[in-house]
Amino acid sequence: MQIQLNGEDHVVTDDTTIAALVESLGLQGRRLAVERNEDIVPRSAHADTRLHAGDRIEIVHAIGGG
Amino acid sequence: MTDSSAPTLNNPVTQVAGDSPLIVAGREFSSRLLVGTGKYKDMDETRSAIETSGAEVVTFAVRRTNLGQNADEPNLLDVLSPDRYTFLPNTAGCYNARDAVRTCKLARELLDGHNLVKLEVLGDQDTLYPNIVETLKAAEELVADGFDVMVYTSDDPIVARQLEEIGCCAIMPLGSLIGSGLGILNPHTLSLIIERANVPVLVDAGLGTASEAAFAMELGCDGVLMNSAIAHARQPLLMADAMRQAVISGRGAFLAGRMPTRLTARASSPGAGLITG
Numbered sequence: 001m002q003i004q005l006n007g008e009d010h011v012v013t014d015d016t017t018i019a020a021l022v023e024s025l026g027l028q029g030r031r032l033a034v035e036r037n038e039d040i041v042p043r044s045a046h047a048d049t050r051l052h053a054g055d056r057i058e059i060v061h062a063i064g065g066g
Numbered sequence: 067m068t069d070s071s072a073p074t075l076n077n078p079v080t081q082v083a084g085d086s087p088l089i090v091a092g093r094e095f096s097s098r099l100l101v102g103t104g105k106y107k108d109m110d111e112t113r114s115a116i117e118t119s120g121a122e123v124v125t126f127a128v129r130r131t132n133l134g135q136n137a138d139e140p141n142l143l144d145v146l147s148p149d150r151y152t153f154l155p156n157t158a159g160c161y162n163a164r165d166a167v168r169t170c171k172l173a174r175e176l177l178d179g180h181n182l183v184k185l186e187v188l189g190d191q192d193t194l195y196p197n198i199v200e201t202l203k204a205a206e207e208l209v210a211d212g213f214d215v216m217v218y219t220s221d222d223p224i225v226a227r228q229l230e231e232i233g234c235c236a237i238m239p240l241g242s243l244i245g246s247g248l249g250i251l252n253p254h255t256l257s258l259i260i261e262r263a264n265v266p267v268l269v270d271a272g273l274g275t276a277s278e279a280a281f282a283m284e285l286g287c288d289g290v291l292m293n294s295a296i297a298h299a300r301q302p303l304l305m306a307d308a309m310r311q312a313v314i315s316g317r318g319a320f321l322a323g324r325m326p327t328r329l330t331a332r333a334s335s336p337g338a339g340l341i342t343g
Binding site for chain 1: 178
């Protein structure tokens, strides 16, 4: 199924969790935050939150800034 | 025996001796210089400049993770120790209240519930001037959601009062446009804000060199926040040290209280006992 990941089309298998998505991107263990359809998905819920077709996912991190 | 509190290169003096700390939303800081982490050559220079500045509060930006590239790039939050620094996520780059509020919520998740944020809602790309209508809206939402909001704003005393009434924990007017290095263009409105505020006032944006940071502190600012002035100096580490000293000097002069000005001279040496022919 298709989702929007950081503004781009992205294909995942059905029933993929946020945790599995993060791992498939090689980002496991990194300091990041995830938003799904403009709601925060707390880290504690990544393993239990399943993606649905059309979900808009944002994965962000901290970078240098003023 | 070494005194662990003695200043060293990596642990520089950060305050006027005997001064009270800067208190923002109940958090105490000895340094009144807050710094950004953008625009440095690399992560090493970022870390060294921040250490040299003596800053305890460091701002950062929240951005989409680069997918599939630079996976091994060091993460800012891994380079700067959370034991040593208070992180201040910044909504820079947001042009409306909705994006700014989303960014703050993502930052809170990123920092495991840490709720101190710098709210900055911009008006246009040429001036990066704050959009006050959207700033007020975002401040209301964030305060209601439990955030401690340090707010970037124009140097308008009425807006500053409104932001304080909403519950912002620090008012941060610009000295001049972000990244311009033009210094403090309207010290009089800044003084009005300082006189009337019951929360800390920090100049955020526009400072270009050490005398301007000292001037901000002499006016009675509780602190200053800067990024470009250090990062874009020819030698960032030297400038970081200069800014550290300038903020301490300006604060010292403010606490000391400057002499009155006069239009005519007054000799420093006594007139009596002069050898005159």
